[in-house]
Amino acid sequence: MSAPRDHNSRDMNQSIANLLFERIASAAAAALGTNATIDRAWLKPTNDPKFGDYQFNGALPLAKQLGEKPRDLAQKVADAFKVDDLCESPEIAGPGFLNFRLRPEFLATYLQEIPPVDPSATYDRLGIAPVAQPDKVVVDMSSPNLAKEMHVGHLRSTVIGESVARILEFAGHDVERVNHVGDWGTQFGMLLAHLRSTQPEALKDLDHLQIANLENFYREAKKHFDEDPAFADEARRTVVQLQGGDPNTLCIWKAFCDESLRHCHAVYEALGITGLTDRGESFYNDQLADVVDELTKLGLVQKSEGADCIFPEGFKTRDGDPLPLLIRKSDGGYLYASTDLAAARYRIRECGATRVIYVVGVPQKQHFEMFFAVLRMAGWAGDGVRLEHLAFGSMLDASGMPFKTREGGTVKLKDLLAEAVERARAVVDADSDDVESARAQFSEEEKAKIAETVGISAVKYADLAHNLATDYRFSWEHMLAMEGNTAPYMLYAYARIRSIARNAGIDYGDLPAGAPLTLEHPAEIALAKALARFPEIIQQVANDLKPNLLTEYLYDLSRHFSRFYDRKQGVRVIDAEPESLRISRLRLCDLTARAIRTGLYLLGIKTLERM
RNA sequence: GCGCCCGUAGCUCAGUAGGAUAGAGCGACGGUUUCCUAAACCGUAGGUCGCAGGUUCGAAUCCUGCCGGGCGCACCA
Numbered sequence: 001m002s003a004p005r006d007h008n009s010r011d012m013n014q015s016i017a018n019l020l021f022e023r024i025a026s027a028a029a030a031a032l033g034t035n036a037t038i039d040r041a042w043l044k045p046t047n048d049p050k051f052g053d054y055q056f057n058g059a060l061p062l063a064k065q066l067g068e069k070p071r072d073l074a075q076k077v078a079d080a081f082k083v084d085d086l087c088e089s090p091e092i093a094g095p096g097f098l099n100f101r102l103r104p105e106f107l108a109t110y111l112q113e114i115p116p117v118d119p120s121a122t123y124d125r126l127g128i129a130p131v132a133q134p135d136k137v138v139v140d141m142s143s144p145n146l147a148k149e150m151h152v153g154h155l156r157s158t159v160i161g162e163s164v165a166r167i168l169e170f171a172g173h174d175v176e177r178v179n180h181v182g183d184w185g186t187q188f189g190m191l192l193a194h195l196r197s198t199q200p201e202a203l204k205d206l207d208h209l210q211i212a213n214l215e216n217f218y219r220e221a222k223k224h225f226d227e228d229p230a231f232a233d234e235a236r237r238t239v240v241q242l243q244g245g246d247p248n249t250l251c252i253w254k255a256f257c258d259e260s261l262r263h264c265h266a267v268y269e270a271l272g273i274t275g276l277t278d279r280g281e282s283f284y285n286d287q288l289a290d291v292v293d294e295l296t297k298l299g300l301v302q303k304s305e306g307a308d309c310i311f312p313e314g315f316k317t318r319d320g321d322p323l324p325l326l327i328r329k330s331d332g333g334y335l336y337a338s339t340d341l342a343a344a345r346y347r348i349r350e351c352g353a354t355r356v357i358y359v360v361g362v363p364q365k366q367h368f369e370m371f372f373a374v375l376r377m378a379g380w381a382g383d384g385v386r387l388e389h390l391a392f393g394s395m396l397d398a399s400g401m402p403f404k405t406r407e408g409g410t411v412k413l414k415d416l417l418a419e420a421v422e423r424a425r426a427v428v429d430a431d432s433d434d435v436e437s438a439r440a441q442f443s444e445e446e447k448a449k450i451a452e453t454v455g456i457s458a459v460k461y462a463d464l465a466h467n468l469a470t471d472y473r474f475s476w477e478h479m480l481a482m483e484g485n486t487a488p489y490m491l492y493a494y495a496r497i498r499s500i501a502r503n504a505g506i507d508y509g510d511l512p513a514g515a516p517l518t519l520e521h522p523a524e525i526a527l528a529k530a531l532a533r534f535p536e537i538i539q540q541v542a543n544d545l546k547p548n549l550l551t552e553y554l555y556d557l558s559r560h561f562s563r564f565y566d567r568k569q570g571v572r573v574i575d576a577e578p579e580s581l582r583i584s585r586l587r588l589c590d591l592t593a594r595a596i597r598t599g600l601y602l603l604g605i606k607t608l609e610r611m
Numbered sequence: 612g613c614g615c616c617c618g619u620a621g622c623u624c625a626g627u628a629g630g631a632u633a634g635a636g637c638g639a640c641g642g643u644u645u646c647c648u649a650a651a652c653c654g655u656a657g658g659u660c661g662c663a664g665g666u667u668c669g670a671a672u673c674c675u676g677c678c679g680g681g682c683g684c685a686c687c688a
Contacts, residue, residue, distance in 0.1 A: 039628090040628095041628055041629095042630095044630085046631090047626095047630095047631080047632095047633090047634080048631080048632080051631075055630085055631085057629090057630055057631095060630075060668070060669080063668085064668090070668085093631075094630090094631050095630090095631085095668070095669080097630075097631065145688075182688070185687090185688080186687095281688095304685080304686095305685075305686075306686080307685070307686050308686095309685070309686090315614090315684085316613060316614075316684075317613090317684060317685070318612075318613075318684050319612085319613090319684095320612080320613070321685095323684070323685070324685055324686095325685085326685050326686050328686085329685095329686045330686060331686080333686080335685095335686065335687080335688080336687080336688045337688095339688095362615090362616070362682075362683095363682055363683060364683085364688090365615065365616085365682090365683075366614080366615075366683055366684070367683090367688095369615095391616095393616085393617090393681095394681090394682090400680095439648080465624085465625095466623095466624075466625095467624085467625075467626095469616075469617090470616080470617065470624095471616095471617080471681075472623090472624085473623070473624090475623075477637095478623065478624095478636090478637080481636090481637075481650090482650035483636070483637070483650065484623090484635085484636040484637060485624090485625090485635075485636060486636090488650075489636095489650070492648080492650055493650090495647090495648080496647045496648070496650090496651095497647075498647090499647050499648070500646080500647050501647095502647090503646070503647065504646085504647095548624095548625075549625095552625065552626095552635085555635085555636090556635090559635095562651060562652070563651095563652070563653095565646080565647065565651085565652095566644085566651070566652045566653090567643085567644050567645080567646075567651085567652075568643065568644065568652065568653075569652060569653070570652085572646065573646060573647085574646045574647085575645095575646060576646090589647095610648085611648085611650095
């Protein structure tokens with residue numbers, strides 16, 4: 001899936017900020033000698049354009065390091081600085097900040113070098129090359145329990161996992177998305193027994209097993225189990241049969257899991273989730289005993305209250321005693337830690353994973369800390385393997401309470417997405433009655449497609465636009481708003497730019513590839529600067545795995561574009577003269593559209609040409 | 612009890628490897644609009660960054676304590 005490296009593309013690290021930092025580092029080395037240690041973190045974008053575009057804050061810490069005055073140091077670095085092609089002479093401000101202002105000529109060259117869209121590629125890389133040494137990354141995401149229907153609790157893991165996977169793929173890594181579904185456990189005994197007792201005819205044709213409503217099926221089975229002792233016994237016997245590998249029971253179990261997975265994949269399809277590998281807990285069943293054995297041979301396992309335990313350092317129980325990670329129950333059964341360990345071992349040893357990312361809610365933080373500690377103790381995860389718990393907060397309703405139905409039940413993901421599309425459709429229809437509205441001419445099919453894209457995107461974008469770690473409030477009103485940092489705004493911003501080409505009577509793809517860009521008007525320069533930050537943002541998002549930095553950037557870029565195109569603040573585009581200027585400005589439109597489209601792609605969001 | 616996370620404008624949220632006067636959006640008020648679909652643009656008002664100390668040339672950001680909210684703390688996942 002990784003795009004071919006072409007001679008035109010830049011390395012991921014060749015953002016303007018990195019370019020600038022290299023110059024600063026060599027200037028500092030020349031001016032201050034090699035004993036001065038320079039930190040990349042000292043170079044940042046300014047928070048106010050009047051200080052230029054980037055600021056280097058290193059003079060102050062260096063002053064302490066070297067025992068000199070900060071402003072003198074800043075002056076020395078500035079004097080040694082060779083930047084004529086890149087930016088204006090640096091200015092020294094305040095106590096010793098070095099301010100850099102990019103030159104429009106440099107920006108123009110930088111943007112001109114972005115190659116045209118490769119029509120054969122899955123997505124547009126805007127000239128950014130993949131990393132030279134890819135990681136083998138496993139993203140553990142979504143992972144619903146097959147006994148039940150997917151609910152809102154799985155939304156964030158699925159949406160965030162997909163985005164993170166795409167971002168890492170874009171960076172050039174080899175990414176596998178793994179759906180670690182719950183397809184094993186005692187509740188399956190109950191479900192299979194219920195299936196046997198209530199739908200014997202369904203068992204005759206397991207390939208076509210259908211359960212219309214898994215949630216109801218589970219509830220009925222539970223009720224059956226609670227109210228009928230004979231059935232409860234039968235359910236327990238079924239668990240034994242299942243665990244004992246009884247062929248008939250296994251067949252039914254398999255058919256049940258397949259049917260449940262079909263429900264899941266309907267949701268994944270609606271969400272635009274791509275390339276997800278279903279590899280459930282049961283996959284590791286025959287490895288569990290060996291996992292415990294191997295850990296035992298390593299001398300890590302202790303018997304405690306009859307259970308097999310590992311005690312990583314630094315964890316305590318409620319009573320202050322050492323807290324174990326339980327890997328086998330006193331009755332010989334296994335737990336989710338056992339399966340997690342087996343899965344991690346498999347991913348590292350068999351799949352060659354060098355990085356494993358678990359997209360799981362923040363309440364499981366401690367579990368992952370302990371689990372990772374054990375993987376390190378066992379040596380299964382060595383220094384060459386990164387383990388990350390990408391923890392996310394809960395979805396809350398408008399009043400800040402856990403997201404539930406009015407009746408207090410869990411909200412099915414299917415229903416939530418259907419509602420999103422329905423609400424988006426209402427917005428589309430609201431304007432369609434107006435004969436003046438362009439939307440009035442849209443076909444029914446197109447309106448349906450718009451509603452679907454807008455609705456689903458709204459849900460995903462709202463999720464990704466928030467800091468992962470904190471809880472966030474789910475609000476239809478906010479996510480579907482056409483103003484502010486929302487999917488509808490971004491999709492519309494994109495559609496508008498595409499529409500400019502139509503009105504100009506051109507196709508962006510036909511613009512001459514290397515044609516020079518003219519950057520003179522402040523709005524033009526500001527837009528160019530925003531565009532030029534794209535590689536920097538991608539790099540940062542790939543490092544930090546923070547999609548909200550990307551949404552923020554895209555929104556900022558769109559606003560710069562609005563100013564650029566604004567009647568009063570901006571410049572003429574379609575009727576700009578001479579022709580070279582018109583082309584230059586249309587190319588800026590195109591680059592903006594491409595950056596938005598790629599950015600949204602990395603969030604797992606499709607664009608629309610009209611809406 | 613121990614541990615972790617959170618507390619930023621009326622509302623929803625950015626911003627934490629320390630950096631200049633803490634930013635957006637929504638809502639409110641005022642203005643603009645011969646190129647895209649008025650779903651735009653410009654401006655005004657709005658803040659003891661929970662509180663109190665500390666470290667530092669410099670703290671929303673790091674440390675300590677407190678207040679308030681959430682979550683977790685061995686045979687469920």
